[in-house]
Amino acid sequence: MARGNRTGGSGADADGPRGRVERGRDKLATGLLVGAVGVFMAAGISACNTNPHAADVPPPSTVEQQPAANGKTPNTESSAHHSAPKPGIELPNTIQVFYATTPAFQDLTHHIVLWNATQAYKAMYAASYQPAEAGTPDLKRYWTGTGYQQAHSWAQAWIAAKQQPVGFSVLSNVVVENLTPEQATVGFCEDLSGVVRGNVQTHTPGKALQPKDSLGDRIEYSMVPTGVKGQWQVNGESIAKSSPLCPAPSDKRHRSSTH
Structure with a gap:
Protein backbone atom coordinates (compact mmCIF):
# COMPACT_ATOMS: atom_id res chain seq x y z
CA MET A 1 0.00 0.00 0.00
CA ALA A 2 1.27 3.36 -0.93
CA ARG A 3 1.91 5.63 2.10
CA GLY A 4 0.94 9.30 2.06
CA ASN A 5 3.58 12.02 2.17
CA ARG A 6 3.84 13.36 5.76
CA THR A 7 6.13 16.28 4.90
CA GLY A 8 5.12 19.94 4.96
CA GLY A 9 5.55 22.52 2.22
CA SER A 10 9.27 22.72 3.01
CA GLY A 11 9.72 18.96 2.59
CA ALA A 12 10.42 18.42 6.31
CA ASP A 13 8.76 15.63 8.25
CA ALA A 14 5.94 17.29 10.18
CA ASP A 15 6.41 14.91 13.12
CA GLY A 16 10.20 15.00 12.98
CA PRO A 17 12.53 17.27 14.98
CA ARG A 18 12.65 19.95 12.30
CA GLY A 19 8.86 20.02 11.98
CA ARG A 20 8.50 20.36 15.74
CA VAL A 21 11.02 23.24 15.81
CA GLU A 22 9.16 25.08 13.05
CA ARG A 23 5.85 24.66 14.82
CA GLY A 24 7.50 26.06 17.96
CA ARG A 25 8.76 29.06 16.02
CA ASP A 26 5.28 29.68 14.63
CA LYS A 27 3.78 29.59 18.12
CA LEU A 28 6.49 31.93 19.44
CA ALA A 29 5.94 34.40 16.61
CA THR A 30 2.19 34.35 17.21
CA GLY A 31 2.72 34.90 20.92
CA LEU A 32 5.07 37.82 20.31
CA LEU A 33 2.60 39.41 17.89
CA VAL A 34 -0.26 39.13 20.39
CA GLY A 35 1.98 40.53 23.11
CA ALA A 36 3.06 43.44 20.92
CA VAL A 37 -0.56 44.28 20.09
CA GLY A 38 -1.39 44.17 23.80
CA VAL A 39 1.47 46.53 24.65
CA PHE A 40 0.45 48.89 21.82
CA MET A 41 -3.16 48.99 23.04
CA ALA A 42 -2.10 49.53 26.65
CA ALA A 43 0.24 52.33 25.60
CA GLY A 44 -2.52 53.96 23.56
CA ILE A 45 -4.98 53.82 26.44
CA SER A 46 -2.39 55.20 28.83
CA ALA A 47 -1.57 58.05 26.49
CA CYS A 48 -5.24 59.01 26.18
CA ASN A 49 -6.06 58.81 29.87
CA THR A 50 -3.13 60.51 31.57
CA ASN A 51 -1.61 63.94 31.74
CA PRO A 52 2.15 63.99 32.45
CA HIS A 53 2.24 67.44 34.00
CA SER A 61 7.12 71.15 53.55
CA THR A 62 4.65 70.14 56.24
CA VAL A 63 3.00 67.62 53.94
CA GLU A 64 6.15 66.24 52.35
CA GLN A 65 7.40 62.85 53.45
CA GLN A 66 9.82 63.18 56.36
CA PRO A 67 12.46 60.71 57.69
CA ALA A 68 11.18 58.24 60.24
CA ALA A 69 11.74 58.86 63.94
CA ASN A 70 14.46 56.21 64.06
CA GLY A 71 16.49 58.21 61.57
CA LYS A 72 16.00 55.75 58.71
CA THR A 73 14.90 57.03 55.34
CA PRO A 74 11.39 55.82 54.36
CA ASN A 75 11.19 53.28 51.56
CA THR A 76 10.46 55.15 48.34
CA GLU A 77 11.16 52.36 45.85
CA SER A 78 7.48 52.09 44.92
CA SER A 79 7.52 55.66 43.52
CA ALA A 80 10.96 55.52 41.94
CA HIS A 81 9.54 54.86 38.47
CA HIS A 82 7.64 58.16 38.33
CA SER A 83 9.02 60.84 36.04
CA ALA A 84 10.48 64.09 37.36
Whole structure:
Protein backbone atom coordinates (compact mmCIF):
# COMPACT_ATOMS: atom_id res chain seq x y z
CA MET A 1 0.00 0.00 0.00
CA ALA A 2 1.27 3.36 -0.93
CA ARG A 3 1.91 5.63 2.10
CA GLY A 4 0.94 9.30 2.06
CA ASN A 5 3.58 12.02 2.17
CA ARG A 6 3.84 13.36 5.76
CA THR A 7 6.13 16.28 4.90
CA GLY A 8 5.12 19.94 4.96
CA GLY A 9 5.55 22.52 2.22
CA SER A 10 9.27 22.72 3.01
CA GLY A 11 9.72 18.96 2.59
CA ALA A 12 10.42 18.42 6.31
CA ASP A 13 8.76 15.63 8.25
CA ALA A 14 5.94 17.29 10.18
CA ASP A 15 6.41 14.91 13.12
CA GLY A 16 10.20 15.00 12.98
CA PRO A 17 12.53 17.27 14.98
CA ARG A 18 12.65 19.95 12.30
CA GLY A 19 8.86 20.02 11.98
CA ARG A 20 8.50 20.36 15.74
CA VAL A 21 11.02 23.24 15.81
CA GLU A 22 9.16 25.08 13.05
CA ARG A 23 5.85 24.66 14.82
CA GLY A 24 7.50 26.06 17.96
CA ARG A 25 8.76 29.06 16.02
CA ASP A 26 5.28 29.68 14.63
CA LYS A 27 3.78 29.59 18.12
CA LEU A 28 6.49 31.93 19.44
CA ALA A 29 5.94 34.40 16.61
CA THR A 30 2.19 34.35 17.21
CA GLY A 31 2.72 34.90 20.92
CA LEU A 32 5.07 37.82 20.31
CA LEU A 33 2.60 39.41 17.89
CA VAL A 34 -0.26 39.13 20.39
CA GLY A 35 1.98 40.53 23.11
CA ALA A 36 3.06 43.44 20.92
CA VAL A 37 -0.56 44.28 20.09
CA GLY A 38 -1.39 44.17 23.80
CA VAL A 39 1.47 46.53 24.65
CA PHE A 40 0.45 48.89 21.82
CA MET A 41 -3.16 48.99 23.04
CA ALA A 42 -2.10 49.53 26.65
CA ALA A 43 0.24 52.33 25.60
CA GLY A 44 -2.52 53.96 23.56
CA ILE A 45 -4.98 53.82 26.44
CA SER A 46 -2.39 55.20 28.83
CA ALA A 47 -1.57 58.05 26.49
CA CYS A 48 -5.24 59.01 26.18
CA ASN A 49 -6.06 58.81 29.87
CA THR A 50 -3.13 60.51 31.57
CA ASN A 51 -1.61 63.94 31.74
CA PRO A 52 2.15 63.99 32.45
CA HIS A 53 2.24 67.44 34.00
CA ALA A 54 2.91 67.54 37.74
CA ALA A 55 1.61 70.12 40.22
CA ASP A 56 2.59 73.71 39.44
CA VAL A 57 2.44 74.62 43.12
CA PRO A 58 4.71 72.22 45.03
CA PRO A 59 3.39 70.76 48.28
CA PRO A 60 4.40 72.68 51.41
CA SER A 61 7.12 71.15 53.55
CA THR A 62 4.65 70.14 56.24
CA VAL A 63 3.00 67.62 53.94
CA GLU A 64 6.15 66.24 52.35
CA GLN A 65 7.40 62.85 53.45
CA GLN A 66 9.82 63.18 56.36
CA PRO A 67 12.46 60.71 57.69
CA ALA A 68 11.18 58.24 60.24
CA ALA A 69 11.74 58.86 63.94
CA ASN A 70 14.46 56.21 64.06
CA GLY A 71 16.49 58.21 61.57
CA LYS A 72 16.00 55.75 58.71
CA THR A 73 14.90 57.03 55.34
CA PRO A 74 11.39 55.82 54.36
CA ASN A 75 11.19 53.28 51.56
CA THR A 76 10.46 55.15 48.34
CA GLU A 77 11.16 52.36 45.85
CA SER A 78 7.48 52.09 44.92
CA SER A 79 7.52 55.66 43.52
CA ALA A 80 10.96 55.52 41.94
CA HIS A 81 9.54 54.86 38.47
CA HIS A 82 7.64 58.16 38.33
CA SER A 83 9.02 60.84 36.04
CA ALA A 84 10.48 64.09 37.36
CA PRO A 85 7.98 66.87 38.14
CA LYS A 86 7.11 69.28 35.33
CA PRO A 87 5.28 72.61 35.35
CA GLY A 88 1.51 72.55 35.20
CA ILE A 89 -1.22 71.06 37.39
CA GLU A 90 -1.79 67.34 37.06
CA LEU A 91 -5.29 66.28 36.09
CA PRO A 92 -6.57 63.10 34.47
CA ASN A 93 -7.31 62.53 30.82
CA THR A 94 -7.49 65.55 28.53
CA ILE A 95 -7.92 68.50 30.90
CA GLN A 96 -4.95 70.60 31.99
CA VAL A 97 -4.69 73.63 34.26
CA PHE A 98 -1.95 76.25 34.21
CA TYR A 99 -1.03 79.39 36.10
CA ALA A 100 -0.40 82.43 33.92
CA THR A 101 2.21 83.34 36.55
CA THR A 102 3.10 81.03 39.41
CA PRO A 103 1.98 82.69 42.68
CA ALA A 104 4.63 83.75 45.18
CA PHE A 105 4.50 82.35 48.71
CA GLN A 106 4.50 84.90 51.52
CA ASP A 107 4.93 82.42 54.36
CA LEU A 108 4.31 78.77 55.21
CA THR A 109 0.61 79.19 56.07
CA HIS A 110 0.05 81.12 52.83
CA HIS A 111 1.75 78.30 50.93
CA ILE A 112 -0.35 75.62 52.67
CA VAL A 113 -3.65 77.39 51.94
CA LEU A 114 -2.76 78.02 48.31
CA TRP A 115 -1.63 74.43 47.80
CA ASN A 116 -4.92 73.09 49.19
CA ALA A 117 -6.90 75.49 46.98
CA THR A 118 -4.98 74.16 43.97
CA GLN A 119 -5.76 70.57 44.95
CA ALA A 120 -9.45 71.46 45.38
CA TYR A 121 -9.62 72.94 41.88
CA LYS A 122 -7.93 69.86 40.45
CA ALA A 123 -10.24 67.52 42.38
CA MET A 124 -13.36 69.24 41.01
CA TYR A 125 -12.24 68.81 37.41
CA ALA A 126 -11.09 65.25 38.05
CA ALA A 127 -14.50 64.38 39.51
CA SER A 128 -16.19 65.34 36.22
CA TYR A 129 -14.34 62.46 34.54
CA GLN A 130 -15.97 59.77 36.68
CA PRO A 131 -18.28 57.35 34.83
CA ALA A 132 -21.25 57.74 37.19
CA GLU A 133 -20.64 59.35 40.59
CA ALA A 134 -18.68 62.57 41.14
CA GLY A 135 -18.09 61.98 44.86
CA THR A 136 -14.42 61.02 44.62
CA PRO A 137 -12.14 60.69 47.68
CA ASP A 138 -10.23 63.82 46.63
CA LEU A 139 -13.43 65.83 46.23
CA LYS A 140 -14.40 64.86 49.78
CA ARG A 141 -10.89 65.59 51.04
CA TYR A 142 -10.57 69.14 49.68
CA TRP A 143 -14.21 70.29 49.76
CA THR A 144 -16.73 70.42 52.61
CA GLY A 145 -20.19 71.73 53.46
CA THR A 146 -21.79 74.05 50.92
CA GLY A 147 -18.55 74.09 48.94
CA TYR A 148 -18.69 70.34 48.49
CA GLN A 149 -22.29 70.51 47.32
CA GLN A 150 -21.35 73.14 44.74
CA ALA A 151 -18.34 71.24 43.41
CA HIS A 152 -20.20 67.92 43.37
CA SER A 153 -23.17 69.40 41.52
CA TRP A 154 -20.89 70.99 38.93
CA ALA A 155 -19.01 67.75 38.25
CA GLN A 156 -22.19 65.63 38.35
CA ALA A 157 -23.81 67.84 35.71
CA TRP A 158 -20.96 67.01 33.31
CA ILE A 159 -21.38 63.31 34.02
CA ALA A 160 -25.16 63.45 33.54
CA ALA A 161 -24.73 65.23 30.19
CA LYS A 162 -22.17 62.62 29.11
CA GLN A 163 -19.67 65.37 28.52
CA GLN A 164 -16.19 66.20 29.81
CA PRO A 165 -14.24 69.47 29.90
CA VAL A 166 -11.43 69.08 27.36
CA GLY A 167 -8.49 71.42 26.90
CA PHE A 168 -6.70 73.77 29.30
CA SER A 169 -7.78 76.29 31.91
CA VAL A 170 -5.52 79.24 32.78
CA LEU A 171 -5.58 80.77 36.29
CA SER A 172 -4.26 84.27 36.95
CA ASN A 173 -4.31 87.09 39.52
CA VAL A 174 -4.20 84.58 42.38
CA VAL A 175 -4.47 86.12 45.86
CA VAL A 176 -4.83 84.76 49.37
CA GLU A 177 -6.83 87.16 51.55
CA ASN A 178 -8.31 87.36 55.05
CA LEU A 179 -5.89 84.68 56.21
CA THR A 180 -6.27 83.75 59.88
CA PRO A 181 -5.81 80.45 61.74
CA GLU A 182 -9.59 79.88 61.41
CA GLN A 183 -10.35 80.85 57.79
CA ALA A 184 -9.00 82.18 54.51
CA THR A 185 -10.17 83.43 51.13
CA VAL A 186 -8.43 82.49 47.89
CA GLY A 187 -9.35 84.41 44.75
CA PHE A 188 -8.26 83.91 41.15
CA CYS A 189 -9.29 84.54 37.56
CA GLU A 190 -10.33 81.57 35.44
CA ASP A 191 -9.90 81.69 31.67
CA LEU A 192 -11.80 78.82 30.01
CA SER A 193 -11.42 79.90 26.39
CA GLY A 194 -9.16 76.90 25.86
CA VAL A 195 -11.72 74.40 27.21
CA VAL A 196 -14.44 72.77 25.08
CA ARG A 197 -17.25 70.35 25.83
CA GLY A 198 -16.08 66.88 24.87
CA ASN A 199 -18.69 64.26 24.00
CA VAL A 200 -17.96 61.11 26.01
CA GLN A 201 -19.65 58.80 23.51
CA THR A 202 -18.36 60.19 20.22
CA HIS A 203 -15.06 61.66 21.54
CA THR A 204 -15.66 64.82 19.54
CA PRO A 205 -15.19 68.41 20.75
CA GLY A 206 -18.10 70.78 21.17
CA LYS A 207 -18.53 74.46 21.98
CA ALA A 208 -15.87 76.37 23.94
CA LEU A 209 -16.83 77.31 27.49
CA GLN A 210 -15.69 80.90 26.98
CA PRO A 211 -15.37 83.01 23.82
CA LYS A 212 -11.77 83.89 22.98
CA ASP A 213 -10.54 87.35 24.00
CA SER A 214 -13.42 87.73 26.44
CA LEU A 215 -13.36 88.46 30.16
CA GLY A 216 -12.86 85.46 32.43
CA ASP A 217 -14.70 84.58 35.65
CA ARG A 218 -13.45 85.67 39.07
CA ILE A 219 -13.53 82.73 41.49
CA GLU A 220 -13.36 83.01 45.27
CA TYR A 221 -12.92 80.07 47.62
CA SER A 222 -13.71 80.41 51.31
CA MET A 223 -11.53 77.90 53.14
CA VAL A 224 -11.29 76.45 56.64
CA PRO A 225 -8.70 74.23 58.34
CA THR A 226 -9.71 70.66 59.09
CA GLY A 227 -7.75 70.32 62.32
CA VAL A 228 -5.22 68.10 60.57
CA LYS A 229 -1.87 69.83 60.14
CA GLY A 230 -1.47 71.15 56.61
CA GLN A 231 -5.06 70.36 55.53
CA TRP A 232 -7.61 73.00 54.50
CA GLN A 233 -10.93 72.56 52.70
CA VAL A 234 -13.10 74.78 50.51
CA ASN A 235 -16.42 75.35 52.30
CA GLY A 236 -17.87 77.81 49.80
CA GLU A 237 -17.33 79.11 46.26
CA SER A 238 -18.52 82.34 44.65
CA ILE A 239 -18.23 83.19 40.94
CA ALA A 240 -18.34 86.63 39.33
CA LYS A 241 -19.04 86.03 35.63
CA SER A 242 -17.05 88.00 33.03
CA SER A 243 -15.28 90.03 35.70
CA PRO A 244 -13.39 93.22 34.71
CA LEU A 245 -10.62 91.88 36.96
CA CYS A 246 -10.09 89.00 34.54
CA PRO A 247 -8.97 90.06 31.04
CA ALA A 248 -8.19 87.16 28.73
CA PRO A 249 -4.50 86.09 28.71
CA SER A 250 -2.82 86.16 25.29
CA ASP A 251 -2.00 83.00 23.36
CA LYS A 252 1.67 83.79 23.96
CA ARG A 253 1.09 83.70 27.70
CA HIS A 254 -0.64 80.32 27.34
CA ARG A 255 2.31 78.81 25.54
CA SER A 256 4.91 80.21 27.90
CA SER A 257 3.16 78.78 30.95
CA THR A 258 2.83 75.20 29.73
CA HIS A 259 6.47 74.13 29.93
